[in-house]
Amino acid sequence: MQNDGKRVELLRQMLLSRHFDEKVNDLYAEGKVHGTAHFYVGQESVAVGAIAALKEGDVITSTHRGHGHAIAFGLDVDRMAAELLGQATGYCHGKGGSMHIADVGAGMLGANGIVGGSMGIACGAAWAFKRRGQDNAAICFFGEGATNEGIFHETLNMAAIWKLPVVFLCENNQYGMSMSVKKATAIENISDRASAYGMPGVTVAGSTLDEVYNATREALERARAGEGPTLMEAITYRYLGHSKSDANLYRTREEIATWRKQDPIQRFATVLEGEGVLERDEWRKLDEETRLRIEEAFEKASREPDPQPESALEDVYA
Amino acid sequence: MPEREITYREAVREAMVGAMRENDEVFLMGEDVGVYGGAFGVSRGMIEEFGEERVVDTPISEAGYVGLCTGAALMGMRPIAEIQFSDFMTHCMDQLVNQAAKIRYMFGGEGRVPMVVRTPGGAGTGAAAQHSQSLEAWFVHTPGLKVVMPSTPYDAKGLLLSAIDDPNTVIFYEHKLLYNKKGTVPEEPYRVPLGEANVSRIGDDVTIVTAGLMHHYVLEAAEALADAGVEAEVVDLRTLSPMDDAAVRRSIEKTGKLVVVEEDVKTAGWGAEVVSRIVEGESFYSLDRAPARVAGADVPIPYNRDLEAHVRPTPEKVVEAVRNLVDARKGVYA
Numbered sequence: 112m113q114n115d116g117k118r119v120e121l122l123r124q125m126l127l128s129r130h131f132d133e134k135v136n137d138l139y140a141e142g143k144v145h146g147t148a149h150f151y152v153g154q155e156s157v158a159v160g161a162i163a164a165l166k167e168g169d170v171i172t173s174t175h176r177g178h179g180h181a182i183a184f185g186l187d188v189d190r191m192a193a194e195l196l197g198q199a200t201g202y203c204h205g206k207g208g209s210m211h212i213a214d215v216g217a218g219m220l221g222a223n224g225i226v227g228g229s230m231g232i233a234c235g236a237a238w239a240f241k242r243r244g245q246d247n248a249a250i251c252f253f254g255e256g257a258t259n260e261g262i263f264h265e266t267l268n269m270a271a272i273w274k275l276p277v278v279f280l281c282e283n284n285q286y287g288m289s290m291s292v293k294k295a296t297a298i299e300n301i302s303d304r305a306s307a308y309g310m311p312g313v314t315v316a317g318s319t320l321d322e323v324y325n326a327t328r329e330a331l332e333r334a335r336a337g338e339g340p341t342l343m344e345a346i347t348y349r350y351l352g353h354s355k356s357d358a359n360l361y362r363t364r365e366e367i368a369t370w371r372k373q374d375p376i377q378r379f380a381t382v383l384e385g386e387g388v389l390e391r392d393e394w395r396k397l398d399e400e401t402r403l404r405i406e407e408a409f410e411k412a413s414r415e416p417d418p419q420p421e422s423a424l425e426d427v428y429a
Numbered sequence: 430m431p432e433r434e435i436t437y438r439e440a441v442r443e444a445m446v447g448a449m450r451e452n453d454e455v456f457l458m459g460e461d462v463g464v465y466g467g468a469f470g471v472s473r474g475m476i477e478e479f480g481e482e483r484v485v486d487t488p489i490s491e492a493g494y495v496g497l498c499t500g501a502a503l504m505g506m507r508p509i510a511e512i513q514f515s516d517f518m519t520h521c522m523d524q525l526v527n528q529a530a531k532i533r534y535m536f537g538g539e540g541r542v543p544m545v546v547r548t549p550g551g552a553g554t555g556a557a558a559q560h561s562q563s564l565e566a567w568f569v570h571t572p573g574l575k576v577v578m579p580s581t582p583y584d585a586k587g588l589l590l591s592a593i594d595d596p597n598t599v600i601f602y603e604h605k606l607l608y609n610k611k612g613t614v615p616e617e618p619y620r621v622p623l624g625e626a627n628v629s630r631i632g633d634d635v636t637i638v639t640a641g642l643m644h645h646y647v648l649e650a651a652e653a654l655a656d657a658g659v660e661a662e663v664v665d666l667r668t669l670s671p672m673d674d675a676a677v678r679r680s681i682e683k684t685g686k687l688v689v690v691e692e693d694v695k696t697a698g699w700g701a702e703v704v705s706r707i708v709e710g711e712s713f714y715s716l717d718r719a720p721a722r723v724a725g726a727d728v729p730i731p732y733n734r735d736l737e738a739h740v741r742p743t744p745e746k747v748v749e750a751v752r753n754l755v756d757a758r759k760g761v762y763a
């Protein structure tokens with residue numbers, strides 16, 4: 112796949128994402144952030160692997176668990192940290208918080224607080240690409256919980272009949288809040304649902320970055336060639352609770368520990384070691400560098416100005 | 430040259446056709462809008478000119494295609510979504526209320542959703558409870574959306590062109606009973622600004638504020654009242670959000686009396702907002718009588734013709750409300 116430098120960069124993005132969310136989790140525990148956030152820890156290879164397959168001008172839509180998508184898409188962790196702290200210099204100038212980080216101009220069409228809420232938006236971006244004759248595509252990230260929402264059915268059907276250049280990327284992290292996917296659906300794989308819409312469905316090991324990358328690249332090629340959407344399912348797992356207030360009553364410590372053993376970052380770093388791309392101490396160094404980068408981002412963000420109170424009344428209308 | 434008269438339906442179509450000729454990024458999407466021409470024939474003939482890429486028949490998936498239009502608008506396109514009956518707006522409430530209305534604000538002013546959602550509302554067609562509602566107050570209650578409800582063919586064309594130009598999401602309420610209504614409409618494109626009411630009749634005795642189909646009921650009532658020596662001033666809001674309460678204020682400063690006539694149910698209807706804006710400010714002191722509302726009864730719309738008529742505002746109910754209001758005896762209100 113990518114050249115060595117690019118592969119090290121992907122590892123760096125995963126580490127940044129991991130440290131970002133661990134830091135946010137700590138800040139909540141210390142009561143230094145208000146509101147809530149949903150952590151992507153354990154799922155980093157999905158966002159990073161999929162987004163690595165995009166090209167200039169492509170777009171993504173994200174979810175309530177969106178920090179990882181934003182970092183993989185190249186958003187600035189300083190402005191993300193500022194947004195989490197509600198500062199004027201954050202991506203949403205303190206009006207959005209964790210669940211609405213976006214950079215529309217760059218093609219990151221927003222995290223989204225509503226389950227399945229961005230599926231129409233992704234199709235609309237794909238529609239615009241198709242109408243304008245652009246060779247671009249959209250990745251629509253959503254969780255397996257969203258696949259039981261009505262809009263999942265509506266958008267997959269429309270994308271299929273109009274052959275829209277969109278990749279529906281379902282991150283099956285096993286739980287919709289506390290509801291196990293095994294209890295919430297009667298099918299084996301979420302990707303089985305693709306056949307109902309006349310599009311290919313593929314399930315990949317989400318903790319293996321290369322698998323995610325390769326499957327996404329294939330789905331994007333299909334999308335760009337005018338052959339329509341793909342439903343991709345990445346099997347993954349969130350280590351932390353659904354949100355900051357989750358007591359993890361619906362799963363066992365053993366289960367979490369089992370998944371941690373196939374940690375996507377460890378896995379990819381080991382692959383890079385095996386390929387001779389990266390020595391173990393370089394990996395440790397990268398780990399430490401990214402941790403410090405996140406510390407610095409939040410430290411800097413804490414010194415940024417608060418938004419002016421009057422700004423709360425602005426930007427309702429363009 | 431005689432002034433040209435066309436129907437409200439044709440005026441809406443003419444605005445869409447004009448906008449689509451001007452700007453390749455404008456498209457129409459909805460159920461049966463193509464060869465069928467839309468459930469009420471508004472888009473008839475458009476697919477022949479613009480093709481199925483720009484006049485797009487959708488599956489019965491209101492949330493899906495309003496969501497798609499939201500995304501296309503976020504990318505800078507100018508979608509017009511048609512919802513066949515305004516009752517079906519319930520299907521796409523998440524897309525409208527949580528997405529389209531809030532994207533700009535949530536993203537801190539970065540991004541905008543220039544989409545128009547056209548939909549026919551209102552009762553009077555015998556279509557019963559799920560095809561006759563007037564739910565526009567829901568959207569008036571949602572910051573980030575604009576709500577337009579034209580009453581004449583002239584305003585329908587001019588307001589729709591403004592709505593398509595507008596950088597925000599606009600809910601554009603048509604009325605099934607207005608589609609055949611004729612009026613003078615210039616052939617060339619023109620814009621009627623959003624958020625500006627129109628004083629359609631001058632009078633000194635009472636101000637009647639209204640919008641949409643009810644505007645015609647009010648004008649009819651005003652003629653009957655004139656015969657009885659009461660001159661009503663009629664304010665057609667045209668846009669419900671943002672609401673031109675300044676126009677209402679100017680009128681009641683002259684008349685001292687306010688009656689609001691709306692088709693939606695009375696409780697928490699947009700008429701309540703008109704009244705509140707007048708009575709909570711200084712303009713309260715311009716009133717010499719308590720305001721009155723003529724609105725739909727707080728019930729679903731029934732099927733039977735007489736039952737339906739019973740729960741809807743009528744010109745007669747408007748006349749009665751005004752007469753009670755101008756009655757010299759205190760406490761005689763509708």
